[in-house]
Every structure is written in structure tokens, then in C-alpha cells.
Amino acid sequence: xxxxxxxxxxxxxxxxxxxILADYNGEAKILAGGQxxxxxxxxxxxxxxxxxxxxxxxxLDYIAEHNGGVRIGALTRHYALETSPVIAARFPVIxxxxxxxAHLAIRNRGTLGGSLSHADPAAExxxxxxxxxxxxxxxxxxxxxxxxxxxxxxxxxSNALEESEILREVEFPGFPLFTGWGFEEFAxxxxxxxxxxAAATLTMSGARCTQCRIAVIGGETVVRAVNAEALLTSSSxxxxxxxxxxxxxxxxxxxxSDLRASSDLRAHLVExxxxxxxxxxxxxxxxxxx
Ligand SMILES: Cc1cc2nc3c(=O)[nH]c(=O)nc-3n(C[C@H](O)[C@H](O)[C@H](O)COP(=O)(O)OP(=O)(O)OC[C@H]3O[C@@H](n4cnc5c(N)ncnc54)[C@H](O)[C@@H]3O)c2cc1C
Numbered sequence: 420x421x422x423x424x425x426x427x428x429x430x431x432x433x434x435x436x437x438x439i440l441a442d443y444n445g446e447a448k449i450l451a452g453g454q455x456x457x458x459x460x461x462x463x464x465x466x467x468x469x470x471x472x473x474x475x476x477x478x479l480d481y482i483a484e485h486n487g488g489v490r491i492g493a494l495t496r497h498y499a500l501e502t503s504p505v506i507a508a509r510f511p512v513i514x515x516x517x518x519x520x521a522h523l524a525i526r527n528r529g530t531l532g533g534s535l536s537h538a539d540p541a542a543e544x545x546x547x548x549x550x551x552x553x554x555x556x557x558x559x560x561x562x563x564x565x566x567x568x569x570x571x572x573x574x575x576x577s578n579a580l581e582e583s584e585i586l587r588e589v590e591f592p593g594f595p596l597f598t599g600w601g602f603e604e605f606a607x608x609x610x611x612x613x614x615x616x617a618a619a620t621l622t623m624s625g626a627r628c629t630q631c632r633i634a635v636i637g638g639e640t641v642v643r644a645v646n647a648e649a650l651l652t653s654s655s656x657x658x659x660x661x662x663x664x665x666x667x668x669x670x671x672x673x674x675x676s677d678l679r680a681s682s683d684l685r686a687h688l689v690e691x692x693x694x695x696x697x698x699x700x701x702x703x704x705x706x707x708x709x
Contacts, residue, residue, distance in 0.1 A: 422460035426469040432476060436585060437560040439471050445582040447471050451494060451533035454525050473585065479532075482506060487593025493532025493586045497544075501526060510551065510591055512600035512618060516543040522610045532586040535571070538578045538640070540675070541612040543604070545572055545641045550618045550634035551591045557584040572640040595630060598622040599704030601696030604636075605688050607679065614680045615688035617668060621700040623708060626655050633664070633693060637685040638672030647671065647693065656701050665694035 430436040440447050448467035450456055451474070459465045473479065479494035482503050489509055491500070500506055501517035520526055520534075520543050534544040535555065547553070548568040555566045557580055571579050580586060604616035615637040622630035631651040633644040647667035654660045674685035 420461045420463065422457075423463055423466040425460075425467055427472065428469055429472040429475050433479075433558055433585065433587065434560075436471055436473055436476060437558060437583065439469065440583045440585065441560045443469055447582075449473055449536070449585060451530040451536075452496070452525075452528040453533075454521070454529045455533065455537045455539070479587065484509070485590065488591050490588055490590045491531055492588055493530060495531045497521075497526035497529045497531070497534070498523070500531065509593070510547075512550070512602050512620065513547050513591070515600075515602045516547055516604075516618065519543050519604045519606070519609075519613065519616075531589055535589065536578055536580065536586050538572050538574075538576050539612070540572075540575045540638065540640050541614075541616075541636050542641075543613065543616065543636075546616060546618055546634050546636055547591075548572075548589065549641045549643055550620065550632055552632075554590040554592070555586055556588040556590070557581075558587040559584045563587065569643070575639050594620065595622045597624070597704055597707045598630075599700040599702065599707065601699030601703070603692035603695045603699075605692060615674075615685050615692060617689055617692040617696045619693065619696040619700045621651070621656065621697065621704045623656075623701075623704040625708075628652055628654055628656050633668055633671075633697070635668055635671055635689050635693065637674045637689045639675065640672075642672045644668035644671035644693070651697070656697075661694060661697050661701075664697060665690045668693040 446468035450470045450472045479492040481492040483490045507514045553568040600620045602618045604613045613636050617635045620632045631648045647664040650664045669686040669690040674682040676682040
């Protein structure tokens with residue numbers, strides 16, 4: 420299929436890009452890696468008046484350490500995240516998650532900003548943003564604002580950005596010491612979108628869990644499993660509590676039902692994947708204390 424006709428602009432600054440977005444008043448679409456946008460144009464699911472190609476804007480492609488965490492430019496490619504030594508040292512859970520995103524050719528072009536803005540409910544980067552309490556910086560002609568990840572994903576393929584805003588940067592705040600992580604995904608084939616996934620971080624003090632984060636893929640958007648987190652916080656992470664938390668994670672959100680899996684199967688997968696992610700996170704957290 421071919422897209423409907425559109426104008427094309429390749430601004431060389433963020434100011435220029437945000438001005439075009441404001442001028443076209445909801446009729447413009449940002450082009451980053453094009454891996455999700457171009458198929459949608461070809462199927463004519465989107466018919467923007469103009470494409471605003473942000474690939475020539477400088478200083479949108481970087482991974483920088485900041486206060487124990489990282490700040491990442493929106494145009495940073497998936498492959499750069501996957502192979503970054505800074506990400507591997509600070510957020511190994513992201514390095515692991517990136518290996519499950521599509522195929523190498525797609526990871527070479529796809530961007531952090533594009534993935535988060537596309538807001539696919541099965542996207543690994545959305546899972547990371549929710550798990551790690553990311554802070555997203557949106558820029559428009561009238562300035563910038565920070566959006567917490569928990570407020571960013573408002574539904575399947577729907578985000579909290581205004582039509583006139585560009586996602587400019589994503590900050591992942593640093594982990595506390597003695598934090599372990601786990602990431603588990605089920606997809607029909609390597610590189611396919613996840614049918615279900617779970618990721619967890621556990622912070623330990625001695626044998627006790629002081630902080631727990633669990634995020635799951637399976638429903639209309641990625642969610643934190645707050646009831647499961649509450650069961651584990653202050654516990655000694657014994658098998659019985661981990662089993663109960665995994666069950667609670669499967670109930671964190673109504674699960675999707677589609678051609679790939681029923682809601683019951685997704686709930687079953689989320690429970691099993693959460694248990695595995697928690698066991699891996701516990702193991703890594705205990706290892707850090709030795
Ligand atoms: C075959 C295939 C398999 C895939 N499998 C997976 C997978 O397993 N997991 C996964 O997570 N993804 C998967 N993807 C999607 C891939 O990761 C995309 O790269 C990503 O979703 C979109 O990133 P992009 O940079 O290509 O964005 P684009 O396609 O350029 O844009 C996507 C949307 O975001 C908007 N946008 C882009 N950048 C910004 C910005 N900075 N600010 C505001 N809006 C912006 C665009 O206007 C558009 O609406 C797959 C894609 C394909 C084609």
C-alpha cells in the first residue's frame with residue numbers, strides 16, 4: 420500500500436520543529452525511526468498533512484550519566500541502548516529488555532522517543548519506563564514540561580503528549596544500592612511483540628526487601644503491579660510470598676484477549692513470568708551484598 424500524499428519538513432532545530440507542529444495544529448506527524456509510523460501511513464491509518472522529520476536536529480541522540488541515573492535523548496536508537504556500556508552498568512534490565520525488541524534492522528532505526536510515543540501496550544521500552552519511574556521531557560513552542568511515566572501512557576497507542584509537543588529526553592533515575600533485577604518475556608517467535616512480559620527490581624537490606632517494583636505487559640497499557648509490590652515490601656522474599664505476589668501481578672490489570680492469546684492465557688503467563696523475574700531479581704540483589 421502507498422501512503423496518502425503529505426508535505427515533508429526536515430527542521431534543523433527543536434525550535435523550528437515545534438513551530439511547524441504549532442502551525443499545523445494537529446495535522447503534523449513527527450518522523451523518528453519510521454518503524455511504526457511508516458506502516459501506519461502505508462495502511463492509511465494516519466493521513467497527516469505534513470511529516471516533521473526530526474532526524475536532522477542535533478543533540479537529540481545521547482546517553483549521559485546523571486545523578487546516578489541516565490538521561491537519554493529521544494532520538495537514541497534501540498541498538499545504541501542495547502549496546503551502551505553506560506546502560507549495561509547502570510540499568511542492565513534495559514540492556515536485557517532491548518534484546519527482545521523486534522529484529523536488528525528495526526533496532527538500528529527505531530528510537531527511544533518513537534517507541535514511547537507510539538505507546539504500544541507490548542513495547543519493552545514502555546515497560547522499562549513504567550518499571551523505573553522514568554521522567555519524560557516534552558518540548559513545545561511555549562517551553563518544556565516533565566511527564567512522569569505513570570501519567571504518560573493513557574491507553575493503547577495513546578500518550579499524554581499534546582499535538583504540538585515533541586518528546587525530547589527521557590530520564591531514568593538511579594537505582595538504590597543492592598538492587599537486583601529480572602526481566603522475562605513470552606513471544607511466539609524471537610523478535611515478535613510480547614504476548615506477555617514482566618520485569619522487577621528488588622532492593623534488599625540484609626535478608627529483607629526494602630523496595631520492590633514490578634511492571635507487566637498483557638493489558639491495555641503497561642502497568643505497575645502495586646498490590647504485588649506491597650506484598651513483597653518488608654518481606655524476606657520467601658517462596659510463599661513470591662508466589663502470592665506473582666498471582667497478584669496477574670490481576671494488576673484486565674488482560675487483553677486477541678488472536679495470539681486469551682486473557683486467561685495472558686494472566687497465566689504474567690503470573691509465571693513475574694515469579695521468574697522476582698526470583699532472578701532476588702538472586703541478583705543477594706549477590707550484590709556478598
Ligand atoms: C516488524 C516489527 C516488529 C517490531 N517489534 C517490536 C517489539 O518487539 N517491541 C517493541 O517495543 N517495538 C517493536 N517494533 C516497533 C519498533 O520498536 C519501533 O521502532 C518503535 O515502536 C517506533 O520507533 P520509531 O523511532 O521507529 O518511531 P516512528 O515510527 O518514527 O514514530 C512512531 C510514533 O511516535 C511519534 N514520535 C516519534 N518520535 C517522537 C518524539 N520524539 N516525540 C513525539 N512523538 C514522536 C510519531 O509521530 C509516530 O506517531 C516493531 C516494529 C516492526 C516494524
